[in-house]
Amino acid sequence: MKTDSAIVAFALLLSSTTGPAFAGDPGYIEFLWAPSAEGALARGEAFGFVLDGERDHQVCVGAVDARPRHGFLRIDVVDAAGDVVQSRHHDHFDGEKACYPADLPPSGLPGDWTFHVYLDGSLLATKTIEVAGTLDEASFHADPARPYVLGRPNYDPGIPPGEYVGRLSWIMTVDATGVVRNVEVEAAEGAGKLMEDRALAAGRLTQFPPNPSPTATPFKVRQEYFLDTD
Numbered sequence: 001m002k003t004d005s006a007i008v009a010f011a012l013l014l015s016s017t018t019g020p021a022f023a024g025d026p027g028y029i030e031f032l033w034a035p036s037a038e039g040a041l042a043r044g045e046a047f048g049f050v051l052d053g054e055r056d057h058q059v060c061v062g063a064v065d066a067r068p069r070h071g072f073l074r075i076d077v078v079d080a081a082g083d084v085v086q087s088r089h090h091d092h093f094d095g096e097k098a099c100y101p102a103d104l105p106p107s108g109l110p111g112d113w114t115f116h117v118y119l120d121g122s123l124l125a126t127k128t129i130e131v132a133g134t135l136d137e138a139s140f141h142a143d144p145a146r147p148y149v150l151g152r153p154n155y156d157p158g159i160p161p162g163e164y165v166g167r168l169s170w171i172m173t174v175d176a177t178g179v180v181r182n183v184e185v186e187a188a189e190g191a192g193k194l195m196e197d198r199a200l201a202a203g204r205l206t207q208f209p210p211n212p213s214p215t216a217t218p219f220k221v222r223q224e225y226f227l228d229t230d
Contacts, residue, residue: 026065027124029115032058032099033149033207042202044149048130048140049104049113057102061117063095063124074118075100079131080111093119104131144178144211145219151202153225159191166190169224170199176216178208191227199225 033046035058049057059075073093077086085108090100104113113131117124132138140148153168167189173182183203185196192199203223 025123025125027061027063027117027119029117029125029127030060030062030097031102031127031129032060034058035099035101036154040154040201041198042151042153042205044205044207045152046129047148047150048132048138049102050132050135050138051104051106051108051110052134053106057104058099059102059115060097060099061093061125062097063119065095071095071119072121073124074121076116076118077104077108078114078116079108080113081109083108110137141209144209144216145221147206147208147221149205149207151205151223153195153198153202156191156195156198159194164191164227166192166227167224168192168195168199168227169222170203172203172206172221172223173218174208174221175218176211176213178210180204180206180208181218186222192225195227199223 031046031049033044034056036043046057049055061073061075071093073090075086075088075090076084079085085105086103088100088103090098108131110131110133112128114126114128116126130138130140132141135141138148155164167187169186169188171184171186172180175181180203183200185199188196188199206221206223
């Protein structure tokens, strides 16, 4: 565990829309650890799911390009054995980002699961995520210095897309149990100046695995976002 005097840093690009799951995909997929309330300032992106039934994981889907309104969406889920363990249909998909309960079947084989999203029968996006039986068994929950849920600021609709350019960074203080105890905005430039409250909310949503070491002490993590309209 890092000491309080050291800062672990990681940077992510935050675009006005979430990028495709894979290069060339006409749509994108995002995994959330739990649902976001309507109008929430931030959301908690999941680096993995668990099958214990104690979490309401979410799968969010959007189209990069304009799509016909009221399209027919299908999400097929393939477990680590290569079996299609779930296929769900959603009507009236209009291309705007929408989130659905993952409802993962506990009978699926843990490991890397792949989500295939189809719009009106055509592949929209594909993305893979680790799915573990329990949180203790998850590899994404093994390193106390890396989050397994990453808080991300939600887009501020009050900022015109063409002006969504800038930088935003904040520092989180994390205790030995993995809980973020304090969040401070370190720098805000351009449109980032208008999103400081969203950065604070994102920091509070971030979750780290606990550190079992008896000598573990609080540590600091810097999260940096570059806002870009591309």
